Amino acid sequence: MLEISHIDVYYGDLQALWDVSLAIGDGEIVTLVGSNGAGKSTLMKTISGLLKVRAGYIDCDSIRLDRLSPHRIVELGISMVPEGRRLFPQMSVLENLEMGASIKPARRTRHNALTWIYDLFPILKERAKQMAGTLSGGEQQMLAIGRALMLQPKILLIDEMSSGLSPLLVQELCQVIQDINKVKKMTVFLVEQDVQLALSMAHRGYVIENGRIVDQGDAKLLLSNARIKEAYLGVGQENKAD
Amino acid sequence: MSFTGKKLLIIGLVAIVLFVPPLVIEMGTATMNLLVLLFIFIILSQSWNLIGGYTGQINLGLAAFFGCGLLVTHFVWKAGIPIYFAVVAGGLAAVVLAVIIGLPTLRLKGAYFAIGTFALAEVCRIVVGNMFARMVKMPGSYAIDYNLIPRYYLGLIVAIITVAIVYLVTHSKVGLAMVAIRDDEQAAQVTGVNTFKYKVYALLTSSFLAGLAGGVYAFLRLSFHNITAVFSPIWTFEPLMAVIIGGAGTLSGPVIGSVFLVVLSEIFALTLGEAHLIIFGLLFILVVMFSPYGIIGSVGRIRQMMSRVGRST
Amino acid sequence: MEIVFQSIANGILVGALYGLVALGLGLLMGVMKFLNIAHGTFIILGGYVSFWLFNLWGIDPFLSIPVVVIVMFFIGLVLYKLAFSPLLKLPTIGMRIDTSMLVTFGLIWVLDNVMTMLWTPDTRTIITTYTGETLKVFGTRFSITGLGGLSVAVLVALILYVVLSRTYFGKHIRAATQDAEAASLCGINVNRVYLFSSGIAIALAGVAGVVIVSTYSINASGGISWLLIAFVVMILAGEGNINAIIPAGVVFGLLEAGSVLVVGVPYRQAIALLVFIVVLIFKPQGLFAKKD
Numbered sequence: 001m002l003e004i005s006h007i008d009v010y011y012g013d014l015q016a017l018w019d020v021s022l023a024i025g026d027g028e029i030v031t032l033v034g035s036n037g038a039g040k041s042t043l044m045k046t047i048s049g050l051l052k053v054r055a056g057y058i059d060c061d062s063i064r065l066d067r068l069s070p071h072r073i074v075e076l077g078i079s080m081v082p083e084g085r086r087l088f089p090q091m092s093v094l095e096n097l098e099m100g101a102s103i104k105p106a107r108r109t110r111h112n113a114l115t116w117i118y119d120l121f122p123i124l125k126e127r128a129k130q131m132a133g134t135l136s137g138g139e140q141q142m143l144a145i146g147r148a149l150m151l152q153p154k155i156l157l158i159d160e161m162s163s164g165l166s167p168l169l170v171q172e173l174c175q176v177i178q179d180i181n182k183v184k185k186m187t188v189f190l191v192e193q194d195v196q197l198a199l200s201m202a203h204r205g206y207v208i209e210n211g212r213i214v215d216q217g218d219a220k221l222l223l224s225n226a227r228i229k230e231a232y233l234g235v236g237q238e239n240k241a242d
Numbered sequence: 243m244s245f246t247g248k249k250l251l252i253i254g255l256v257a258i259v260l261f262v263p264p265l266v267i268e269m270g271t272a273t274m275n276l277l278v279l280l281f282i283f284i285i286l287s288q289s290w291n292l293i294g295g296y297t298g299q300i301n302l303g304l305a306a307f308f309g310c311g312l313l314v315t316h317f318v319w320k321a322g323i324p325i326y327f328a329v330v331a332g333g334l335a336a337v338v339l340a341v342i343i344g345l346p347t348l349r350l351k352g353a354y355f356a357i358g359t360f361a362l363a364e365v366c367r368i369v370v371g372n373m374f375a376r377m378v379k380m381p382g383s384y385a386i387d388y389n390l391i392p393r394y395y396l397g398l399i400v401a402i403i404t405v406a407i408v409y410l411v412t413h414s415k416v417g418l419a420m421v422a423i424r425d426d427e428q429a430a431q432v433t434g435v436n437t438f439k440y441k442v443y444a445l446l447t448s449s450f451l452a453g454l455a456g457g458v459y460a461f462l463r464l465s466f467h468n469i470t471a472v473f474s475p476i477w478t479f480e481p482l483m484a485v486i487i488g489g490a491g492t493l494s495g496p497v498i499g500s501v502f503l504v505v506l507s508e509i510f511a512l513t514l515g516e517a518h519l520i521i522f523g524l525l526f527i528l529v530v531m532f533s534p535y536g537i538i539g540s541v542g543r544i545r546q547m548m549s550r551v552g553r554s555t
Numbered sequence: 556m557e558i559v560f561q562s563i564a565n566g567i568l569v570g571a572l573y574g575l576v577a578l579g580l581g582l583l584m585g586v587m588k589f590l591n592i593a594h595g596t597f598i599i600l601g602g603y604v605s606f607w608l609f610n611l612w613g614i615d616p617f618l619s620i621p622v623v624v625i626v627m628f629f630i631g632l633v634l635y636k637l638a639f640s641p642l643l644k645l646p647t648i649g650m651r652i653d654t655s656m657l658v659t660f661g662l663i664w665v666l667d668n669v670m671t672m673l674w675t676p677d678t679r680t681i682i683t684t685y686t687g688e689t690l691k692v693f694g695t696r697f698s699i700t701g702l703g704g705l706s707v708a709v710l711v712a713l714i715l716y717v718v719l720s721r722t723y724f725g726k727h728i729r730a731a732t733q734d735a736e737a738a739s740l741c742g743i744n745v746n747r748v749y750l751f752s753s754g755i756a757i758a759l760a761g762v763a764g765v766v767i768v769s770t771y772s773i774n775a776s777g778g779i780s781w782l783l784i785a786f787v788v789m790i791l792a793g794e795g796n797i798n799a800i801i802p803a804g805v806v807f808g809l810l811e812a813g814s815v816l817v818v819g820v821p822y823r824q825a826i827a828l829l830v831f832i833v834v835l836i837f838k839p840q841g842l843f844a845k846k847d
Contacts, residue, residue: 048740049739050736050739050740069739069744069746070736070739070740071739071742071743071744071745074739074740074741074742075742079740080740082736082737082740086734086736086737086740087734087737088729088730088733088734088737088738089733090729090733091726091729091730091733095726098726099726099727099730099738099741099743100741102723102727102730102741102742102743103742106742107723147741151742298653300653300656300657346832346836347832347835347836349836350835350836350839351649352649352652352653353584353590353652353656354790354835354839356590356656357786357787357790357835358832358835358836360783360786361783361786361787361828361831361832361835362828362832364783364824364828365825365828365829365832368821368822368824368825368828369822369825371821372821372822372825475779479660479664482660483661483664486657517668517672519664519667519668520664520665520668520669520672522664523661523662523663523664523665523666523668524661524665526657526660526661526664527638527658527661527662527665530654530657530658530661531638531641531642531654531658
């Protein structure tokens, strides 16, 4: 289980997260929603070790994450699909996937993992030798997810999956994620700007505003919550002007 | 601020101290030579300071402007024109050189600018080496009247003018733009600053000053056995060192750094020989890694710390 | 016509060496965005190691290469630990490049003068039984040492290519070069990649030095001129484009050889440099740049 406890995170001298706490149980799909700049990606970067906490701690099955460097966190079985995909543009699809299995234990099982990924995303097999930089947006997102899955992780972190993709493709990807979660019991934590999408996919959700958690609970309940509806879904009374 | 007032007073006093002695005391050729060299270093390091310290463009081709100024001054003076005009001519020639070869390189960023200016300086060195069969000499008549005192004053005056020019530029709108470019060129561009224009100002002024320095050196040395030596990268690297160690992007930093370098190399050359350059190199590395603001910066930070201590008690 | 062929031959031989000279610099710049201005100095250092191995124990320079590689590799590791890794904390790439330039510039002063103190400013060269010998093929002369240099350059480039494209370690290097953060998210220990890349880069400089001391000569302050060549070839090849460095070196070598035909020996480097500057201004991504 992944536990984030009362963390403060800064960008240089600017505070971005205040006293943030979350818990993500084994086998759950949990989501964090909020608008642009609310702190979602900051939290993701902190969990994966790219940013450090200035207060509080992050814990995964009794192992402290917040002091580890990113590659150590990967070794613990936590894999991230970063915002903007961050593929290796001058490496082929196959090489990008191989990079997902960089740590020694993953290298041993990479053939099986590769078969699995090609099953999930047949287009990647088709384009295996192509340079990642030449793929379309949707294909790149599939590759990014595939690369993270090569680790066969315990916990999959996804940062802004839907950005720039067609709704149809996003639905497909959601289905894939949900299937993996059911079949492989993979824990998924995703941050999303598309509140409707995220809450319909997840078991539980958290809402973040200006670096603070303001709401949490069962995803379906949150979805029908009047305040959420008004603030993020544009339903009900007039939208607040920004 | 009273501190600036005090600073000006000290500078004024120092200036007077510098002007008077040669008229009344017999200072000895070694000392005088050393002082003129010091002045040349101050001019050169302020020159690099403008483009490198304030504008953040690391120029590795300063030697080309130095050598160019030197050559033009030499020939203009040889043709009979008084030395002060010849030196100015040298400065202007360096500006012309900067327009021809420097402006195109300004389109380059960071490392490419450094490499490009370095390569151009080398081209100059090779061309000059081939044009002037090495030795460049003054007629004997110039050597007969040789006296270090005029050279001392030329060096001193040009050095003072240099510091004044740098002061005026950096305390103007141009100076603000330069620092903005150094800190974040993209941000500066986005806020509407014409970064190219200001880089040009910085480069042209910098080359002018470097050319003046070359002119002073031409006056000092008269003849050169191996003319390519004045285009050697050393004439870029030593001022660069003086600026970084003294404090880049400050007015007094290059002066302090130059004094430091010249004085220390005299002391060390006597005791340690080659080793003094090694110590400078190590000092330079330490400064870059731990105190990027040089000696001036450390002084500033110590003063900040002291004032904080004062306030809390 | 014979002169043209000879020029081409000379250009290729010297150009391969130029490429070899640039490999270490290009690797470091591509992987870590560090500009190692002391690169020329390390080349000279490698030359000295080979020189002393030859003079003290009679080891042929080309055979001394493995020893030089090991020694210089360790020096590269130390260099990373002491001078490079602190700079990784700098916030922007621009600052990293600038600061690495300055730090390595200071290193030149330290190392050049240490070498001068240890081994005097005298010019050193290695004279073996085959120094000065040439091979004549269809009327064109190829110097034996030049051919040796060409072979070394090609061999090294090949090894580098295989490592980068076929081994995990090589792929980790490429990944870290293209996106260091993403690489660490894949579980790649980027600091270790940087550490070994530094070792390899300095080792490459050392190998170039061995070829130079046996083909030409070295002296303690000769690093700067080789640095300039490394700069030029690296930029001609394009940033991060390791595989294009030897070809780019050959292009520059041919350019120089060609200039000799046109303007004669004294100005040949100047012409080549001028062409380089023109390329720099109009196509700074290099002659061999890949389109993204």
